[in-house]
Amino acid sequence: GLEIHSSHPISESILEFCEEFSATPMEDVVEEKGLGISGMWKTNRYQFGSAKWTSQSSEQGDLFLTQNNQPIASFLLSDKLKENSLEIISSLSEIPLEVHILSGDREDRVNKTAMALNITKVVAEQLPEQKWKYVDALKKDHLVGMVGDGINDSPALAAAHVGISIGSSNALASESAGVVIIGNNLKSVEQLFRLSKKVVRTIRQNLFWAFSYNLVAIPLAALGYLNPMVAALSMAFSDVIVIGNSLRLRFALSNNRY
Secondary structure: OOHHHOOOHHHHHHHHHOOOOOOOOOEEEEEEOOOEEEEEEOOEEEEEEEOOOOOOOHHHOOEEEEEOOEEEEEEOOOOOOOOOHHHHHHHHHHOOOOOEEEOOOOHHHHHHHHHHHOOOEEEOOOOHHHHHHHHHHHOOOOOOEEEEOOHHHHHHHHHOOEEEEEOOOOHHHHHHOOEEEOOOOOHHHHHHHHHHHHHHHHHHHHHHHHHHHHHHHHHHHHOOOOOHHHHHHHHHHHHHHHHHHHHHHHHHHHOOOO
């Protein structure tokens, strides 16, 4: 009954796990970012969330359900890596990008994931505000891209130079991001960075051709050495070069050549 009102990705797993049960009609439901969710039913207050938030021992589980502050159920969670995750992270490092993990999960579980992906920059047990501060600190010395999929990532997505919302993201996360990727395929993130580099390279090439033409043609025209008709044709030819060069991006996109 509580998780129906949650926008956290884990809520989908919880609802799937509990699909044989009918939802309890909860009232006064409040979701605390990065902590959990609470509500009322028949004069009783229920909380479902992290060990720290529900005042439980993390050694007994990852998430806890309490009734009037008394534990009645605990849940153990495990992370399943997306297909080709290691390959994609390796490709991002070759671009080259410095990959960090910024997570609200427990440190031991996050470290296990980081080891599987060969990522050394790891920060765990972060609340939304702490994620925002971490990204903001990185921005002082780096260009930062943040990939996230939940409401807890929204502040960090907004703080990054490029916020990338992926998958069936929360609406707030999508609004906070500069780029929204449809679907859950992490390969799209790698393609985004590679295509972006090609776009920037194409822009620079176009600027070179445009400025080169003007640097040569304007002085010749001013000195009377360039026939107006020839100048007009040259300008049109310059535009054709720029447009043709830009259209190459469509070929790269359709053939996945970055």
